Amino acid sequence: MNSKTRFLTFVTVMLTVSSVTVSTVIAKAKLTNQSKLFINGIGAVQVGMTVSQAAKAAGIKLVGDSPNNNCYYVMPQNEPKNLSFMVTGGRISRVDVRQNNQITTLKGAKIGDTEAQIKSLYPGQIQVTPHKYVQNGHYLTFIPKDRADRNYRVVFETDGKLVTEFRAGKLPEIEYVEGCS
Known part of the structure; x- marks a missing residue:
């Protein structure tokens, strides 16, 4: 094999690897039940994106x-x-998870977890307040320590024992108990 042929073979292999890598990255970015919820988004979707940016x-x-x-x-x-x-x-401000126990936070919190589990996953960072509509229920609000995240929260709603739903997003929308109502 001469040097020109070797070079062309190398370029072909690199282009193939590059296209496989790009396809793999795109496939991994797709939002699924395995996507992780974090303080300002889920998977590749971040608070502040337009709906079209989030869909893409x-x-x-x-x-x-x-x-x-x-x-x-x-x-x-x-x-x-x-x-x-x-x-x-016109922009994503919060992510709500209901009746889906597959989606978890980065630390693994999910629907069905106990209040004690949530508190142990986020030691010293959970503020507990009474639920507005569920007798004996609570809002367990994760308050970040990092100054860069001070305008974001994760709120776990409970029936007094177990997480029934949770959400993440920015202030003040994260605190809207009735959503957009």
Whole structure:
């Protein structure tokens, strides 16, 4: 094999590896039940993105309420189920997880966990307040220590024992108990 042929073979291999790497990265970015919720987003979707940016980052179609008002919700057309995004001012402001015990936070918190488990995952960073509608229920609010995250929270709603749903996002939207209502 002469040097020109070796070079062309090398370039072909590198282009193939590059396209496989890009495809793999794109495939991994798709929003699924294995995507992790973090203080300001889930998977590749971050608070502050427009709906079209979020759909592109998630690799899925987002559908939902009419964007005629300042606050509405969109959700994945298919999977993951029971996941929604609050949109305010035309941008994602919060992520809500309901009736989906597959999606977890970065630390592994999920629906069905006990209040004690949540407190142990986030020692010294959980503020407990009474639930507005569930007798004996609580809001367990994760308050970040990092100054860069001071405007974000994760809120776990409980029935007094177990997490029934949770959400992550920015202030003040993260504290809206009734969502956009």
